[in-house]
Amino acid sequence: MDFLIERLPLYLEGAWVTVQLTAGGLALAFVLAMFFGVLGTRPGWLPRAVATTYVEVFRGIAALVLMFWMAYALPILTGYQLDGRFAAILAVGLNVGAYGAEVVRGAINAVPRAQTEATIALDMTWFQRMRLVILPQAWAQMLPTFGNLSIELMKATAVSFLIGVADISAIAERMRQATGETVLAFSGALILYFLIAQVLIFGVRLLERRANRRLGRVPPGGKGILGLLRPPALTASGGAK
Amino acid sequence: MPPSDTSALINFDQVVKRFGDLTVLDHLDFSVAPGERVTLIGPSGSGKTTILRLLMTLEKVTEGRIEVDGEPFSHMSRGGRMVPANEAYLRPRRKRIGMVFQQFNLFPNMTVRKNLTEAPVHVLGLPKAEANERAEELLELVGLSDKIDAHPTQLSGGQQQRVAIARALAMRPEILLLDEVTSALDPELVAGVLDVLRTVAETTDITMLCVTHEMGFARDVSHRVLMFDKGRIAEEGTPDEIFGDPREERTKEFLRSVLDNGH
Numbered sequence: 001m002d003f004l005i006e007r008l009p010l011y012l013e014g015a016w017v018t019v020q021l022t023a024g025g026l027a028l029a030f031v032l033a034m035f036f037g038v039l040g041t042r043p044g045w046l047p048r049a050v051a052t053t054y055v056e057v058f059r060g061i062a063a064l065v066l067m068f069w070m071a072y073a074l075p076i077l078t079g080y081q082l083d084g085r086f087a088a089i090l091a092v093g094l095n096v097g098a099y100g101a102e103v104v105r106g107a108i109n110a111v112p113r114a115q116t117e118a119t120i121a122l123d124m125t126w127f128q129r130m131r132l133v134i135l136p137q138a139w140a141q142m143l144p145t146f147g148n149l150s151i152e153l154m155k156a157t158a159v160s161f162l163i164g165v166a167d168i169s170a171i172a173e174r175m176r177q178a179t180g181e182t183v184l185a186f187s188g189a190l191i192l193y194f195l196i197a198q199v200l201i202f203g204v205r206l207l208e209r210r211a212n213r214r215l216g217r218v219p220p221g222g223k224g225i226l227g228l229l230r231p232p233a234l235t236a237s238g239g240a241k
Numbered sequence: 242m243p244p245s246d247t248s249a250l251i252n253f254d255q256v257v258k259r260f261g262d263l264t265v266l267d268h269l270d271f272s273v274a275p276g277e278r279v280t281l282i283g284p285s286g287s288g289k290t291t292i293l294r295l296l297m298t299l300e301k302v303t304e305g306r307i308e309v310d311g312e313p314f315s316h317m318s319r320g321g322r323m324v325p326a327n328e329a330y331l332r333p334r335r336k337r338i339g340m341v342f343q344q345f346n347l348f349p350n351m352t353v354r355k356n357l358t359e360a361p362v363h364v365l366g367l368p369k370a371e372a373n374e375r376a377e378e379l380l381e382l383v384g385l386s387d388k389i390d391a392h393p394t395q396l397s398g399g400q401q402q403r404v405a406i407a408r409a410l411a412m413r414p415e416i417l418l419l420d421e422v423t424s425a426l427d428p429e430l431v432a433g434v435l436d437v438l439r440t441v442a443e444t445t446d447i448t449m450l451c452v453t454h455e456m457g458f459a460r461d462v463s464h465r466v467l468m469f470d471k472g473r474i475a476e477e478g479t480p481d482e483i484f485g486d487p488r489e490e491r492t493k494e495f496l497r498s499v500l501d502n503g504h
Contacts, residue, residue: 117299118346122360122412123335132359136350215349216392 003181004188014171015192021088021157021167022196026150028093029100036097037104038130051101058098064159067091071163088160096153103145107138140211147204151197158193168192249308250275250448251296251416256305256315258291258472265291267472268305275415278442278449280459280480283469284495289452293418296450297340298331309334309416336364339414343421345401347393353380353404354389357411365412372411379407383437399430403437410441417441419451431455438462454499460484468492 004011032054040051058066070087074080082090111134119129161170172189176182249272258266265288273279281289294300295307295315306323307315316323317330348356357376361367367375380386383403385396393401402422409417419438423431435458442449442462453459459466459480466483468476468491476489487493 114342114344114346115348117297118342118348120299120335121297121338121340121342121409123332123364124360125332125364128363132363133348133350137348216394 003179003184007175007188010171010175011168011188011192014166014168014189015196017085017165017167018154018157018192018196021085021092021160021165022150022154022200024085024089025092025096025153025157028089029095029097029149029153032093032097033100033104036101038108038135040101040105041108051105055098055101058094059102061095063091063095063156064162066095067160067163084160084163084165087163088157088165092153092156095156096149099149099152100146103142103149104138107141108134110141111137137215140208140215140217143204143208143211147201147208150200150204154196154200155193248275249273250277250310251450252308252311253292254306254308256295256307257303258288258295258300259303265472266295269473271467271474271477273448273450276446276448277465278451278463280451280453280463280466281469282453282456282459282466282483282495282499283475284498287469288472289469290420293340293420293450293452296338296416297418298326298335301325309337336412337415338418339409339412339416340418340420341402341405341409341422343424345393345398345405345425347401347405347408349393351393352389353385353391353393353396356393356404356408360408361411375411376407379410380404382410382440383407384433397430398426399433402426402430402434406434406437406441414447416448416450419449419453421452421454423453423455456484456496456499468495470495 036051036054039047040055042048067088070082070090071084074082074087115133115137116129119133124132157167158169160167161173164170168189172185175188176185179185251273253269253271256266256269257264265286267288269288269292281292283289291300295302296309302315305315306313312334313323313326314331314334315326317326318324348359351359354373354376357379358369358372361372361375362369377386377389380389383406385400385403385407388396388400388404393404396404402425406422422438423434426434435455438458439462441447449462451459451463461480463480466478466480467474468483468487468489470491476483476487476492483492484496487496
């Protein structure tokens with residue numbers, strides 16, 4: 001234990017890098033998921049083709065290979081060297097954004113057609129319909145999967161040490177090499193990843209609870225702060241009967 | 242083009258609607274005068290609801306034309322030819338029409354107040370204060386003033402439908418389409434909704450097209466009743482004529498079946 005406590009500052013530096021990569025990746029993935037997810041629900045073949053192309057391309061590419069490509073191939077092609085952290089954020093953001101776009105598209109399509117008809121009867125434009133009615137309802141449906149994806153994204157940042165980013169994994173590896181304490185070095189990394197994941201889960205549950213309350217539903221998992229620690233119960237989706 | 246009835250607010254001109262091989266409306270001609278309240282009755286599948294959905298632009302006509310206020314509605318003129326109306330053409334025209342649905346279709350992500358004010362604010366450009374005032378007046382009309390900050394899920398079906406009526410009226414439509422608005426309600430909640438609609442009929446000059454199985458209500462509020470069968474008008478007349486002395490065998494049979502079912 002002393003081993004880890006002594007090296008805590010180093011670990012925390014690594015954790016801070018991982019948090020930065022995760023936050024940047026999540027921000028990028030979220031914007032891409034929303035944009036291409038909504039685009040995929042537009043009428044007409046062109047927007048849908050664009051959305052499908054993005055999803056299929058970046059879902060099919062391993063984040064690690066994309067990271068390598070941006071760190072090593074891109075400089076050869078363009079002569080421009082990306083910062084390692086930036087390359088890592090781009091790689092995980094583009095990759096998870098593709099999965100997220102499918103989640104967004106699915107959640108939008110799951111909002112009952114009757115809601116769209118009600119907006120037509122009120123003469124709303126497509127944009128008004130999306131902003132005021134469809135997305136707020138789809139949001140509650142997206143969140144549980146977004147929670148899983150955000151943890152996937154955080155874990156995917158762990159390979160960025162292979163392109164020289166000093167995240168948690170890099171610190172653990174350095175520590176192992178310097179001290180030979182393999183078990184302790186990697187155990188420290190495990191604990192940090194786990195803790196960051198818990199914070200992410202907690203944050204998403206907070207958002208979920210707020211989204212459900214806005215739809216007039218009882219928060220899944222029950223009321224009170226303890227409700228956030230329990231996994232949400234599978235409740236039949238409420239809404240207008 | 243055959244000459245259209247210029248005094249009509251709504252005019253259907255040889256309208257055909259098909260879903261695949263199924264012909265739902267078969268060369269339908271009819272018109273509705275401004276302020277007129279028309280009830281559409283007939284067996285299910287006879288095309289009554291489709292008429293409302295065509296007017297609300299939730300469906301497109303297969304053949305024929307719909308005009309509103311003497312202007313093309315289902316179609317528009319482009320380069321001297323009539324083509325199906327596009328969104329830009331429909332938007333200013335669709336504002337005049339409101340609809341209440343069988344399943345209410347309130348927005349569950351909004352309180353009752355927001356349900357009533359979002360469209361007036363964003364679509365009509367009303368100032369928030371004015372939209373709020375209008376919402377409060379309308380909730381008073383439908384007897385739900387105390388529910389203004391409730392969520393739709395906290396309301397009974399009858400209350401939801403009264404809110405839905407208020408939401409449609411908040412847009413100040415000239416034409417109100419009512420699509421079996423009491424069919425999804427428990428029997429004890431039907432009267433409250435019909436009372437609200439009676440009040441609307443008595444106190445406004447909104448043109449109403451109403452699909453319903455509530456024959457007592459149809460008799461009370463409508464100027465004219467259209468009996469549909471197989472996508473065509475089988476018989477039409479005043480409520481007294483249709484309910485008191487139907488001529489067509491199909492109408493008699495339909496009215497008998499509705500009464501037998503305890504409606």
